[in-house]
Amino acid sequence: MQKLFSFLLFLSFLAHHTNAQPLTQKIASAFRTFESHESLANGMASLVVLNAASGQVIFAKNEKLGLIPASTLKTVTSTAAYHVLGADFTFETTLLYTGEVDASGTLNGDIVIRGTGDPSLGSDRFPQTADTAVLSAWIKAIQAAGIRRIDGGIVADDRVYNGQTAPRGWTWQDMGNYYGAGVSALNWRENSVGVDFVPGATPGTPTRIAGSTADISYLQLVNETITGGRGTGDRVYAFSAPYSSRIYLRGSYGIDLKKTVYLSLPDGAYDAAHQLHNALAQAGITQTHTPTTTHLLLLAGSEVPSGGTILHTHTSPTLGELIYWFNQKSINLYGEALLKAIAYRLEGKTDTRDAAELLQKFWMDKTGIPEGELRIMDGSGLSPENRVTTNVLARILLAAKKEPWFASFFESLPVYNGMKMKSGTIGGVLGYVGYQTSGDGTPLVFALLANNYKGTATPMRQRMFRLLDHLK
Structure with a gap:
């Protein structure tokens, strides 16, 4: 009986070995063809394929080289946001007024829009966040407070992140x-x-x-x-x-x-104040001051409104809903907003460079990856100065599968070439990271990057798809 059991174990091992081996060889052969193409004569390609169940490396080439990840970096930011902020996290934007409302309905003060980083405010991706819906809610709240005239103006308060900035490294x-x-x-x-x-x-x-x-x-x-x-x-x-x-x-x-x-827009906060100013005027509520922002007031040495009476609180969609659009449409603004929110939650920091360093440290602590494998300048991947290895990208995706929010993250990934994966592209850079089940039922995690290739993106994308077809 013992001999029979041992023989069956041997057959099971042999079956697994013979199934896995062709997959490895198939990918290796396809990658050799891919990287030998003339379009990569002066470029570099890297591919990592992992068994998503065991973590075993099925194939890896150039996996420790730091390459430009483009928007595949969004998977690094979004999974960290789930970890740090939680899938049900929301942003809040508060509408307030300062001063007093007199018997005639005149507000002797300002209307203040106080933000906390919501990237979806005024966006038409959700019915409740559309600019018309938000402006309508604000006007109704102002009218409900008995305000018929404003001896003051609209002030957009964006001080939490110290005004509007573009990450260093953006072109x-x-x-x-x-x-x-x-x-x-x-x-x-x-x-x-x-x-x-x-x-x-x-x-x-x-x-x-x-x-x-x-x-x-x-x-x-x-x-x-x-x-x-x-x-x-x-x-x-x-x-x-x-x-x-x-x-x-x-x-x-x-x-x-x-x-x-x-x-x-050079200043989204100012535009919000400008649009509310116009909407109020159309509703018959005049203002004596022009719209402004706390940034402009501070530049002018003027007093910045503080405190105030809350008129309305707008709550953003949940983190999971935001990340869906972040990855589906590759919206860089969402990545920078989430990066700042992560840093603010971890250490109260708001500068993008500080936030990027905190994101690097977060993943080094969580996965044990070496420092040199994740060097980033932003949260979206738009900076050409970012350097990430395919090993890191694959390991982070592998770790995400064990989390309770994985289904939400997985849903956020687009489908290309019949595969669930996030793409990334900037000049001379193309990449794909994601999940696939092989023909023999093996769950896979993969990360593929190509840097400094010659030619246009379309033929390179087709070659990458033919390579990734060998994972199916």
């Missing part, structure tokens, strides 16, 4: 565009605005701006774009920095294109 080309929007404690409409262009009659002629998705009359748009040829699409880039009052628009807009181009 000039990115910061003016919607995906390069800076972050503050009071974000509004994802700190972006859409601009509609009318192309000229022929390629090479100037375009003109037909309008914008919101009133941004306080900003000067300098339109230097020209009309592009048919099929050239959107090649418009906006150039601005936090607190700019002027945005330069350069590049080309295809002659056959019908698309709204989104830019970043």
